Amino acid sequence: MRSICGDLLLQRLGPSGPAALGKPLNRGIYECIRGAIQDGSLAPTTRLPPSRDLAAELGLSRNTVMFAYEQLLAEGYVHARTGSGTFVAATAPETYLNATATATAAAAEVRPSAMSGLSPRGQLLLANASASPTQWGAFMPGVPDVTRFPHRRYAQIAARLWRRPPPEWLSYGHGGGLPALREAVATHLRVARSVRCDADQVLITEGIHQAIDLVVKLLGSSGEQAWVEEPSYWGIRGILQVSDIRMVPMPVDEEGLTLPDGEAGRDTPAPRFIFVTPSHQYPLGAVMSLKRRRALLEFAHRRGSWIVEDDYDSEFRFSGQPIPSLQGLEPDAPVIYVGTFSKTLYPGLRMGYLVLPRALAGAFQTAHSELYRAGHLMTQATVAEFMQAGDYAAHIRRMRLLYAKRRAILAGLVERYLGPAALHEHGSNAGLHLVLRLPDDADDVAIAEAASQRGIIVRPLSRYFIGSTVQRGLLLGYACVPEEAIAPAFELLLGCLDQGKRR
Ligand SMILES: Cc1ncc(COP(=O)(O)O)c(C=O)c1O
Known part of the structure; x- marks a missing residue:
């Protein structure tokens, strides 16, 4: 019996079948499945047939299909569950890090019509676009306090x-x-x-x-x-x-x-x-x-x-x-x-x-x-x-003191309201952001979306993973948030954490 995925791929390949894929075949089959995921023909959470079955349906070697699955896995289009198979990811990688409504809207603007004229390379780049349109404000990670320059x-x-x-x-x-x-x-x-x-x-x-x-x-x-x-x-x-x-x-x-x-x-x-x-x-x-x-x-x-x-x-x-x-x-x-x-x-x-x-x-x-x-x-x-x-070294010294103070305020709030275990255990006393750990079943993307509705920028930790095993959490940048604005912004964020509870 043919699978839905197999049928769909055969339809796309047309009368010449896998010969339409061109060389190398493994790359062709990967691109074909990826295209079906990107345009929604293979919906989120759809189970892909076992590689052996799909290979038989398409008349290809199992290695060819396995390569395609591995590449899709590495890029986050699918995830594997031990013992139960390979599934289309609930959130495709093109929405990685674009957790804000505006970012999603911006990404939507480039699809699908603008994609059609692009080379496969261009399409790949845009399909995975991650840069956020918002680059300033609480708790934007990685951005220094440019007002102190x-x-x-x-x-x-x-x-x-x-x-x-x-x-x-x-x-x-x-x-x-x-x-x-x-x-x-x-x-x-x-x-x-x-x-x-x-x-x-x-x-x-x-x-x-x-x-x-x-x-x-x-x-x-x-x-x-x-x-x-x-x-x-x-x-x-x-x-x-x-x-x-x-x-x-x-x-x-x-x-x-x-x-x-x-x-x-x-x-x-x-x-x-x-x-x-x-x-x-x-x-x-x-x-x-x-x-x-x-x-x-x-x-x-x-x-x-x-x-x-x-x-x-x-x-x-x-x-x-x-x-x-x-x-x-x-x-x-x-x-x-x-x-x-x-x-x-x-x-x-x-x-x-x-x-x-x-x-x-x-x-x-x-x-x-x-x-x-x-x-x-x-x-x-x-x-x-x-x-x-000597102005560069002096500026770094001043900013180091300022960021240390801001980090301490934010880390103190996390500890007070969520407990010390909420600070990621790898974190050291350094940098421009900290990582707030969430339970494994929390939906960090939904929290980031809810926060963005309230004007708070946070990035979901799960989106920094390529493979199927992810940790949940939020990246909170403190460097560009004035000390007095940290607590009010954090309170707004606390009000969004419930949005991450899976029902
Ligand atoms: C780990 C890491 N590498 C590189 C960069 C980007 O550096 P640049 O602005 O010089 O391109 C960033 C920016 O956030 C970063 O976090």
Whole structure:
């Protein structure tokens, strides 16, 4: 007997059947099922037939169908329940992180008519779009308090430079950024982050997103694997997907990313990339232990993988010693280090940096100019002077104190109203957000939606997971919320928690 799913796929393939899929077949069948989920033909919670049965119905090998199921699982379109089968996810990944009504409306605007003219790559990117239209207010995670940016001091420097701008600073950039800024960044990273680098290894980018795009384009090939933390930062998923890099989620524990152990690890295909946030795991907050760091470096050396260290907010650690970078742990580590000014200055600046192994630096500089046509040299000169004059370090010191105070207020409220266990156990006293843990059967997406109706932005923790086993909770950013606004906003949020009770 044929299944509904089998019938549907045969209808879509038309008279030539699976031959219409083109090569490779496994990719074709995956795209076909994904399309049916995206347009609602396969409704949420529908059970997919066992891979063996679907393979028989379509006249394909079981491996072909299994590949498709695994890829759909990794991207969150389906989930597997042990013993009972594979089901279409209740919430498709395209609604990931778009928990607010406005975000959902914005996503709806790009479907389905605008999708039809797009390439498969473009469709994949838009189908998984996650950036929120709201970027400011309680409790927006990851956004610093931009109202405290010392704009007068910055404007003074900028105004002086603009009085007599050297013509070459108004032209295209080349060679990885303004030498003065690369020097200032290298000095900061050596001192504050124990990164082993000289200015010629530093490349200025338009933020971590662009840095990762460049890394993946220059070092990755279609079909290769990237290990990503589970849960992880959603922002890099689109970059990996459009480059056809397969994401493999690796669980994190209180010591950071876990590696497959012993013999099991030897059979695992070597990933081309391992993306980690060792100083402050995003989003849960663990610090990678020294033992795990050494094991990760050893693994990457042995298997020829590149570790990409995303050091997005490590300047903000409120107690204990700063956590040194993974890159600096040994000379010539197989690590590409990426950092950003988004948290320390302001996100709209769109400025970040890569620290490359010396042998790759020249190639990356040339490729950067070829792909993105570098520029913003006046801005780079301003930031360089801001750093050299000590204003950058002073601003970080001030903001560290402020964020520590705001974190303490919010953590105190969580503990008072929901108990200490409601603060995620991996969380450390650092960063710009904390994670409020919810019971496993709570609907964190529904809570985020209810909160957004009351003007409170929170992000559901479950949406940061790629696989089918998720934790429930909420990311609450405190950095951009004035102290006196934290308690009233938290009270509004408390009133929404009931919305997450499953009936
Ligand atoms: C873990 C992580 N990496 C990277 C970024 C983005 O950095 P950028 O603004 O430099 O692209 C963020 C932003 O929230 C982040 O949380």
